[in-house]
Amino acid sequence: MFINTFLKILFLSISLRQGAVYAARFYCSQKVFHPGDLIMVHLIKEDRDSTLRVTENKQERRLYPYSSRACHRNHYFFFTGFDIKYYPSQVTYKIYSAAGCRTIIKHLQPVSIAAGKVKLKRTQKKKLAAATRRNRKLAMAENKFFHNFFSNESTNIYWEGGFIQPVAVCRLSSAYGKLRTYSTGRKSYHRGVDYAAPTGTSVRAVNRGRVVYAGRKRMRGRIIVIDHGGNLFTTYWHLNNILVQTGSIVEKGAAIGTVGETGLASGPHLHFGVRILSMPVNGEMLWQLDIDN
Numbered sequence: 001m002f003i004n005t006f007l008k009i010l011f012l013s014i015s016l017r018q019g020a021v022y023a024a025r026f027y028c029s030q031k032v033f034h035p036g037d038l039i040m041v042h043l044i045k046e047d048r049d050s051t052l053r054v055t056e057n058k059q060e061r062r063l064y065p066y067s068s069r070a071c072h073r074n075h076y077f078f079f080t081g082f083d084i085k086y087y088p089s090q091v092t093y094k095i096y097s098a099a100g101c102r103t104i105i106k107h108l109q110p111v112s113i114a115a116g117k118v119k120l121k122r123t124q125k126k127k128l129a130a131a132t133r134r135n136r137k138l139a140m141a142e143n144k145f146f147h148n149f150f151s152n153e154s155t156n157i158y159w160e161g162g163f164i165q166p167v168a169v170c171r172l173s174s175a176y177g178k179l180r181t182y183s184t185g186r187k188s189y190h191r192g193v194d195y196a197a198p199t200g201t202s203v204r205a206v207n208r209g210r211v212v213y214a215g216r217k218r219m220r221g222r223i224i225v226i227d228h229g230g231n232l233f234t235t236y237w238h239l240n241n242i243l244v245q246t247g248s249i250v251e252k253g254a255a256i257g258t259v260g261e262t263g264l265a266s267g268p269h270l271h272f273g274v275r276i277l278s279m280p281v282n283g284e285m286l287w288q289l290d291i292d293n
């Protein structure tokens with residue numbers, strides 16, 4: 001076992017010395033991939049002149065410059081993730097550079113999903129029933145609106161350095177991925193993170209970005225959507241009030257609104273979401289990313 005490892009290391013160092021080097025280094029924010037994970041793939045181009053391309057399950061991924069700083073020249077990244085319910089069993093990355101092609105295979109490890117019951121007040125029950133049965137079209141239109149909304153690529157890079165939590169003092173009231181059964185009988189996976197806090201508690205922008213939506217929707221209530229660039233969006237639902245306007249640039253930590261219970265919410269809380277394009281991933285992984293400031 002030890003000798004085997006030793007030989008592998010020896011072989012690796014020989015092949016590196018002989019020049020069979022791939023002109024790119026590949027790093028992932030996670031060693032193990034789970035459905036619902038937010039993953040940041042970081043590539044470093046070692047040869048200044050070579051072109052660099054990467055595919056994820058045969059689909060070409062656009063690479064974004066990691067930072068404009070001189071020390072990060074040749075550093076690239078992209079955000080990725082897989083749905084909590086619909087996910088591939090394995091992910092194959094192919095990195096093409098002038099020196100050749102390198103393949104990296106990652107297997108997705110399923111997660112055990114916690115189940116939770118959501119008790120709704122009578123008025124909320126009515127609202128949900130109205131939205132899902134009588135006004136099914138309305139609920140579907142709202143879902144479709146956001147699906148289309150997040151399908152637009154965001155190629156400008158706004159975020160800078162590490163991400164912060166949206167509410168400074170709060171209680172995690174519902175984690176990402178929970179399978180919820182509503183008192184109306186409806187079942188759904190929770191594709192955001194809920195933070196319970198008193199109405200009026202300040203909600204902050206988790207990083208620099210552009211407000212691409214600030215408005216009101218029947219189910220989600222008063223909402224803000226921030227585009228951080230590189231196809232990463234953060235969403236803030238059920239706000240009591242909104243302090244920013246669509247189109248404005250917000251700095252990291254800026255007060256953008258306050259916690260509330262507008263729309264379909266059982267008590268004051270912030271439903272915080274992270275999307276890689278239209279894919280909702282676990283928002284709590286955002287501030288765990290190892291990002292150089």
Ligand SMILES: [Zn+2]
Pocket residue numbers: 174190192193194270271272
């Ligand atoms: Zn929620």
